[in-house]
Amino acid sequence: MVDKNNSNTNYQRNILDNLSTAVVLLNSSLIIEYINPASENLFQISKRQAAGSQLNKVMHVDDDFIDRLHDAIINFHPVTEHEAAISLPGGREIIIDYHLNPLQLADQEIQLILEISHMDRHIRIAREEKLLSEQSATRSLVRGMAHEIKNPLGGLRGAAQLLERELPSTELKEYTQIIIGEADRLQSLVDRMLGPNNVPKKHNVNIHQILEHVRQLIQVELAEDAHVYFKLDYDPSLPDIMADSDMMIQTVLNITRNAVQALNGNGEITFKTRPLRNFTIGHTHHRLVLQTDIIDNGPGIPEEIQEQIFYPMITGRPEGTGLGLSIAQSLINQHGGLIKMSSRPGETIFTIYLPLSVASQDHKNGKKQIGEHK
Known part of the structure; x- marks a missing residue:
């Protein structure tokens, strides 16, 4: 019975x-x-x-x-x-x-x-909802402004090309080349501000392979005298996720490059992955979420720009454009996820949250690695 x-x-x-x-x-x-x-x-x-x-x-x-x-x-x-x-x-x-x-x-x-x-x-949920709302509003504003800028830029470049054909002197043509060159530079900047607008092409993606690919790219870019080391803390139980691998690589690459620049040739970057159960991203509840932390032990992000760090054109470096993190946030938002940041002197953590649905019954993740790589 x-x-x-x-x-x-x-x-x-x-x-x-x-x-x-x-x-x-x-x-x-x-x-x-x-x-x-x-x-x-x-x-x-x-x-x-x-x-x-x-x-x-x-x-x-x-x-x-x-x-x-x-x-x-x-x-x-x-x-x-x-x-x-x-x-x-x-x-x-x-x-x-x-x-x-x-x-x-x-x-x-x-x-x-x-x-x-x-x-x-x-x-936390209220802050995430605010961040998502602000990101959406900012993106809409930037797109509107960018389109308004692109139209006169095209006309300016075209007029300079027509003027160049009528000029008899090569020296005078140098000025039209400056106009054309600056118009092209602004066009490129506007395109980067608009960011990717492609629909994610999702397929089975192993987050650890993404992280390892980025680590190898960064190590190739490092100067010979740099002392930047990678610590890997991967959870081997994580399944593959459904995501656009190119977008994921770009996201992790943008964040990691910022970390390398903050370290100024000397320090440690940690890649860490963990699953979260019954976790809410913004206002949406998920039974399982992938948490990926990118941690550096650099000087930290200036407190006065931390609240706006994901806005376009916000940067703590004179040579920076302030577009990398904005684009990364946009890419993750397109996957239904979110990037958060916390920073203090000696530790900056960028955390990527992605809804985790088992994409395949084959868990092809590698073994858990905790070590250092240069």
């Missing part, structure tokens, strides 16, 4: 597995019986490790918190708390909203459902 209690329990846990909110199921002794994938992601612990443990194994709580748990069980009533500060193993502190709800099925003992909303996560 089918055990209806077990069947109901499995059904309920299947529902909880698909929630983006962290859920912890405790028994009356406050022992963890179950955590859902969102909790695994928040607490950085697996279900197997958490099951049968005290709550303090996944989150450090004070006596007041424990009293609220006991009160919810004894009086069998829900408890809600907003913007509570808790610390996680490892010392990381987060702000949460939590809801305690006692539950009793049939003749079973009372259980307690602890539902946690990570407020830091909501703040």
